[in-house]
Amino acid sequence: MHATFFILAALTIAGASAAMGLRNLIHCVLALTLGFVGLALLYLSLGAQFVGFTQILVYVGAIAILAVFAIMMTRSAGPHPQPALSAFWITGCVIAGATFAVLAWAIIRSNIATPTSAQPAVSTNQIGDALMHSFALPLEIMGLLLTAALIGAVIIAMPQNRSSK
């Protein structure tokens, strides 16, 4: 266990819990971006460079911006007189805490033998090779899914009265 892991883990957890706990929605998304950056740095420290940069591009670059746009288009960034938490928030917290307790118990109880191997070097070349050869079918299905999601999102978000005219 290196000090890097603890610093990055603290960064990620702080970002994630601030994203779920703050009242102002814009602050929530900014904290979420911090958590995503922490996760990307964790991927980089684990040797998965391509995934780390993809994480920054997709999550920090696209999803956080998309969430900010959605917040502004739904006018939910202003001051809220009503509480930010749902009426049954205690039940939700208990469920989440119980989930973490069960997961942590299972992880600590199982003695996972990890071979202390050297950090595997993966080049983008190898990833592209695998995507084009052994993972070609999942890649095609992913393209189909992304196309369907793109068209579906546009149709869902389109104003309804356009078709009734």
Added chain:
Amino acid sequence: MTPLTGYLLLSALLFSIGLAGALTRRNAILVLIGIELMLNAANLNFIAFWRYGPHPEALTGILFTIFSISIAAAEAAVGLGIILAVYRHHKTIDLDHINTLKG
């Protein structure tokens, strides 16, 4: 504590934070963000098992994570589209006030 245990515990904690947010927040956008956090926790598990697994040269963990990130992007786009449609209909995205599916 082995490094893999540390990463798995971090991932479990991240998953629980996302679950708590998805279950307790009233704003639909934050519920979606909580679900994204849970997906990210699963991605961290994939990468950690790939790094400390017996066959890191197989690249399976990395490719699963790449596919999972693309699915998360599609899910965020569709989810935010649904939230916009719900907002146009109900004039709010407060989940405590949206209690009907009838149009």
